[in-house]
Amino acid sequence: MTQLTIAKAITSGLRQAMEKDPKVVLMGEDIGKLGGVFRVTEGLQKDFGEDRVMDTPLAEAGIVGTAIGMALRGYRPVVEIQFDGFVYPAFDHIVSQVAKMRARSLGTITLPMVIRIPVGGGIGAVEHHSESNEAYFAHTAGLRVVAVSNAQDAYWGIQQAIETDDPVIFYEPKRRYWDKGDIDESGPSHGLYDAAVVREGSLCTLAAYGPMVKTCMQAAQAAAEEGTELEVIDLRSLSPLDLDTVVASVEKTGRLVVVHEASTFLGLGAEIAAAVTQRAFYHLEAPVLRVGGYNLPYPPSRLEEEFLPDLDRVLDAVDRSLKF
Incomplete structure (x- = not known):
């Protein structure tokens, strides 16, 4: 058993996925040298290089659009949306392309990508930083939507999501990032889609x-x-x-x-x-x-x-x- 905060559990899960599969790449605003505003990707660019942990412009539509192209070419991109309310510029990409590609191609094309979204309020933030927009994506056929609540699920859930051939919206509870919990490194407690x-x-x-x-x-x-x-x-x-x-x-x-x-x-x-x-x-x-x-x-x-x-x-x- 290892005890980590939810934030560091996700960091560790991302590290495990990147070590296991060289096609896993991370993209997002300030996720490289800074390690993200919540420091979830801290240290990963140093260890894996700028080609696999990419700081992007402040352009969510461009970030998700680029990730779609990379997924089509065989990569497994993991996109960080810095705050929940910032995802809307990429909404068209997500619901029109990410969610529909597999059905549009009759199953011959998959988009194995994860969109990480810190979600919810309770951190004293300004407008567009504390939204709960999960219903939009859960309503959209073709997307998997996961919301973790503890370190164990965060550690294993992000790895399971990355291994999934369908696109996954991965919600992380931002006001719980610093809550600590035990992680059983022998395996996940549940399947990714089990309550x-x-x-x-x-x-x-x-x-x-x-x-x-x-x-x-x-x-x-x-x-x-x-x-x-x-x-x-x-x-x-x-x-x-x-x-x-x-x-x-x-x-x-x-x-x-x-x-x-x-x-x-x-x-x-x-x-x-x-x-x-x-x-x-x-x-x-x-x-x-x-x-x-x-x-x-x-x-x-x-x-x-x-x-x-x-x-x-x-x-x-x-x-x-x-x-x-």
Whole structure:
């Protein structure tokens, strides 16, 4: 076992992938000499050279467009989008080319590329630095979308994503970058697209991903101190969704609260609520509830703690579910 922060776990995972396959290349703004604004790629350009760890211009469309060409020529590019809100200039490339190439070619062409996106709020940043835009990409057929929440999944998940022949959107919870965790170097705990039950419980299921998994674990601990045992599921993959794990939990607990930072309006929680209601209707003791951000642009940093779901909002939803 090795203990690393989530940020350094990704660094180590990238290093392992680059040592294993010389076709793995990294691209992004300030990822070389600086090591990225969160220092996730720190030291990699020094060890692998400027031909494999490339500082790019401030042009997301150009970065992703270049990565598409490199993937078509047999490379496995890993693109860093510096902040979640910076991905939009590359949106057309991602949804029109990256996601569609395999289907357009009837499976003869693949685009094995990873787009790393630090996601979410909680760091006191300015506009366009704290967005949760996962629903756009999870809604786009042809993209795999993964959201890690801990060091173990970060270390192995980035390696699994790089080895995937389909394009992967890889979300990293920026306010959790400095959280430490154990890494089992013998192998990953789960498949890349499998959800994980990270806390057993009996009265209500909390389903979350990325930065909200820690919040739900804290809520479950607080509830346990009052005698309420909550089960917590880390969804891990947003597309595809491992609904079997969620449904199995709901069949046991009879209740489900879905938690994410993004707005609840047309968010991932809405899809999960609909799917679970269809598949586990006769097991539900209460409606599926959602806790998320408000349907507003992300607020200035002084107000973000009022915007982001916290322990109290999660527990309030649990209380409402238990009253049905």
